[in-house]
Amino acid sequence: xxxxxxxxxxxxxxxxxxxxxxxxxxxxxxxxxxxxxxxxxxxxxxxxxxxxxxxxxxxxxxxxxxxxxxxxxxxxxxxxxxxxxxxxxxxxxxxxxxxxxxxxxxxxxxxxxxxxxxx
Numbered sequence: 001x002x003x004x005x006x007x008x009x010x011x012x013x014x015x016x017x018x019x020x021x022x023x024x025x026x027x028x029x030x031x032x033x034x035x036x037x038x039x040x041x042x043x044x045x046x047x048x049x050x051x052x053x054x055x056x057x058x059x060x061x062x063x064x065x066x067x068x069x070x071x072x073x074x075x076x077x078x079x080x081x082x083x084x085x086x087x088x089x090x091x092x093x094x095x096x097x098x099x100x101x102x103x104x105x106x107x108x109x110x111x112x113x114x115x116x117x118x119x
Contacts, residue, residue, distance in 0.1 A: 004028060019049045023056060030059035035067055054083050054093055061095075065102045070110065073103055 004025045011018035022045050029038035042060065045052060052060065057080055064073035080095055 002028075019045075022049070023053060026052075026056055027059045030056075030063040033063065033066060035063060038063055054080070057083075058095065058099070061103075062099050065099055065106065068106060070103075070106055073106075077103065 004021065008018050008021045008025055011021055022041060026038060026041045026045060029041060038060065042052065042056075045056070057076055061073055061076045061080065064070075064076060077095075077100075083093065
């Protein structure tokens with residue numbers, strides 16, 4: 001168990017607010033490609049603290065793309081797109097263009113595979 005995991009468990013055991021620690025742990029799981037841990041923590045976070053933050057959603061999008069989970073990635077992309085659309089041109093947050101390139105590449109790949117098998 002990592003120090004961050006231990007800290008989160010300690011906070012929860014003492015009934016203290018673990019939101020920030022869980023957020024950091026979730027992002028760490030996404031960065032280290034720990035898919036099942038990230039999804040479990042996502043469920044826990046949403047149950048205890050409500051919706052994921054924009055940064056957490058962006059990290060999860062990257063993980064979905066890495067794991068080639070196309071539909072969840074597209075669904076999350078649509079949510080993130082709403083966030084950027086609601087900013088009225090302000091530069092508060094912007095989706096990483098490399099995630100978009102990777103998602104587009106997977107979609108093109110899938111389309112080619114579909115055409116290959118339907119030909």
